[in-house]
Amino acid sequence: MNISLDKKEKLLSLDKEVQQHAPQMVSLVKSATISLEKKGMLGHTAQVALVLDISASMDALYKNGKVQTLVERALALASRFDDNGAIDVFLFGVDAHDVGELRVPNINGYVKTLMQSHPLEGGTRYTKAIDAVMQHYFPNRKRGAPTRAELPVYALFVTDGESQDTHETAQHMKEASHLPIYWQFVGIGRSNRSADTMLRQAAAPAAKPGFFGRLFGGGAAPAKGHTDFSFLERLDELPGRLIDNAGFFSVADPASTPEQDLYDLLMFEYPDYLTAARAKGLLPS
DSSP states (O other): OOOOHHHHHHHHHHHHHHHHHOGGGHHHHHHHHHHHHHTTOTTOOBEEEEEEEOBGGGHHHHHTTHHHHHHHHHHHHHHHHBTTSOEEEEEESSSEEEEEEEOGGGOTTHHHHHHHHSOOBSOOOHHHHHHHHHHHHOTTOOTTSOOOOSSOEEEEEEESSOOSOHHHHHHHHHHHTTSSEEEEEEEESOOTTBHHHHHHHHTSTTOOTTOHHHHHTTTOOOOTTOOOOHHHHTGGGOOSOSSOOEEEEEESOTTTSOHHHHHHHHTSSHHHHHHHHHHTTSSOO
C-alpha cells in the first residue's frame, strides 16, 4: 500500500512529538511500523479506540504501571495509522465512560490521572462499552442496517475477565457487525488463545487466517491456571453477524509481552476484516 505525501508528513510530525514528549515510545513506534509493513498496511488510515476495563480486579495492573505500559504501546500503534495520530479512550466496569482523546504530549502519567477521575468499579459489562463505542462513531446508525463510512474503526478492547452480560454482549456484537468497526479483544491472563501459543501456530506452514477457532475448539473449559475467556474464544463462531468483526488473544502480562509479538497479533486478523468489510459495502473498495 502506497503512502501519500500527506500521510508521510503526518507521520514525520508524530515522530517528532514522540521524540520530544515520550522518548520511551520510540522503539514501540518502530516495532509498530514493522508489523504494519508486514501486512502491507503502512499507508492504512483508521480511527483508533482504546477500551479499558476498570473493574476492581484490574486494581493491581493499574497500580503497578502495567496498564500505563499497555496504553503507551497502543498509542504507538495508533500514531502509525489513526487519522489524527490520537486514540479515543473508553472505560468500562458497571458503566461506560467516553473520556476523550489521548495524544502523545499527554501520555506521561496518563493512567494515574485517569484513575483519579474514574475509580474502579465493581463489575464487568462489555455491553456498556460496546454501545459507547458505537454511539461515539455512529450516533445516527439504524439497527440492523449496514452503515458505510470512509474510514474503519479499530477498537482495542482490554479486559481481565468475562463479561457479566454475555447474552447481551453477543446481541451487541451482532448489531456492531453492520458497522465498520473491528473489535480486537485482548484478555489479560492465560487462555486457550494465549499470545505465545498463537504465535507458534501462526509460524507453522499450515497456518491460515481464521484457523484458531477450529484449532482450539473455542469455548472449551479453561485449563488449570487459565482465566475463563470462553465467551471471547467463541466469538469466531458467533452466528447472526454480517461479517466476522472480532478477534481475540490473551497475554499473561501486558507489560512484558515482547512488543513486536504484541503488534503482530494486533494486526493478525485485521486485514482480513477490512477485505470482508469492503465486500459488504461497509467501506470503500
